[in-house]
Amino acid sequence: MKLPGDRGPVSSALGALLTNPEPAAEPDLIRILRDTAARAIRDTDDILLDEDLQSALYAAYELRYGGLTGVDDAWEWNADVLALCAAIESRFEQALRDRVPMPPLPAPGVDTVAAALFELTGADTGPSVSRYLAKKATDEQAREFLIHRSVYQLKEADPHSWAIPRLRGRAKAALVEIQADEYGGGRLAHMHSELFARTMRGLGLDDTPGGYVDMVPAIVLASSNMMTMFGTQRRLRGAIAGHLAAFEMTSSLPNRQYGNGFRRLGYDQSVTFYFDEHVEADAVHEQIAARDLAGGLTEDEPGLVEDVVFGASACLFVDSLAGAALLTAWTAGESALRGGTLEPTVALEPAGALS
Template identity: 30%
Template sequence: MNSKKQLVKGIDVSDTTLEEQKTLNSFYLREIGQPADFRESPDLSEYFFIEEIEDRWNAYEASRLAMQDYPTNAEDFLSWYNKLHMAHRKIVAPFFTRLAEHSTLEELTFYIAMENEVDGRFDDVISLAQLGMTGDMKLALAENYWDEMGMGSLEEMHTVLFTASAEKLRGIAGLSSEKIQVPSAALKNGNLLLMYALRRKYHPRLLGTLAILEHTAPYRFAKTVQAMRRLGIPEDVIYYHDMHIQVDANHGKQLIERVLMTLAKDNPDIIPELCIGCLVRYNVAVDYYNSVEAEMDKITLQKEKEY
């Protein structure tokens, strides 16, 4: 844990540790476990410990947000959001340029494995995001969810496709899942979605997070596909990633136009929460890509030592 600590309203806002993020991840997966695993569902007494970690993590993320006046109306919110989207593209561009143009097979495989940490339960996150919604907003997320479900085809379900793609890529690279160490920032990247989805008080933040995640996805997938084709990866492994260049472009558009803007117009007081969701996702994503790049460097260095 970081040695420098702050207290905000009595909460320690130092960053969470890898072990704490592992604890959160395990807990969240038990909360949304399969029906047959009902006996593994968390007991009420466990939530107090989890809430302490979550409160500290959220206080830490809040401490990283620059002091600013959030938009107060839908028009200003859209302008604010578009500027954040452009800033996000600019700050992650060096990582994705490296991935597309210079990554080794092992580095690419590690990145895909980390992406699977997020995508593994993404369909459940989208289903939870719909709770409590009505009207066209609910339809927008339902359409997103139906895409995640492969539009009714088990073989086309996105989690199935991604898991198969990641497994095939690990086989090609000769990189076993046991050798892949997940950094704390990668766990955060997935845990943020699960925490926001499972804690109803963060529902607006989840929607902001989902919007910027889906809106920035086509660029990430395009660069990933470029890397895969450069390295001669079979098309059946590339299929999932190539498909999402168009699919997520539509998801991002629908989330912004039919969900975020509707909320901003009808309930302007919700705008700060939407903004916080976008900003926290921005920071967590930047940390994530930095951590993945650091691990990619280690993988390459280790491979060079072996030769």
């Protein structure tokens, strides 16, 4: 994808370093990046809503996925870029550990952990974007919804795939079974990210990966960044398993509503198939994810119960904030997009609140 636009000093310094053509300037650019990042991480009011830090982390993480246009892939494993990620991650994870509500922990095991996860996800009282889509959303709001979701859904399943080599036994087999279905079971046209791209095209949107990253608020980037943070660190394998379980367990029923919303707006099956497919697929996945993946992992590694529950609850917590960003804007009669334009917005405050 293209390099995200600047949202403050850190994302600006990272962009300058990654696109710098002059080797002699590199030490200075690295120093600027390190200093601005240290200051921003120290001073941020709320790292989940920090436009600059979440944007910088998203850009650095993208080097681990499809890469950044015009940026040498070697930056992925550059020590200074990795140090930037680690510094932001440290504050980000701490904020999540401090704020994500933790229910009483179940005993390790398939039945106990699955029951606890079904209770946790069933009690989710977050704002309902799906009901709004089904009943009220305008065509423009439906487009904004797809733009927000595109940040993750154009690479749907990828962040959880990092966990495959970190697991073993029953949990690994379960994750592979889910992911194989996410990737279309070998059929490109059925790959969920491809289905989402088709839905975007059906509403006249650009399906280029990262095409709308500059238009979404920090919390949407944070939602995606959290998955990459959990997925790419072995020590957080419990959290990424819990995250996937909660994600799948809160998917079937909302996706039916989304599909109904797009049907209400007059779209045909080429647009709604993505959502209809998820109603059926995630009714399968949630059972496998709760029992064999999350539960099976705690049977294998009982010490991971807390992180499994943390990852699940973090999924609900952050996605409810991301949903609130849509609903707050819409109920106020405003756009949920930053700036309302494709042009990168510059000169934002580094710790800017949700616009």
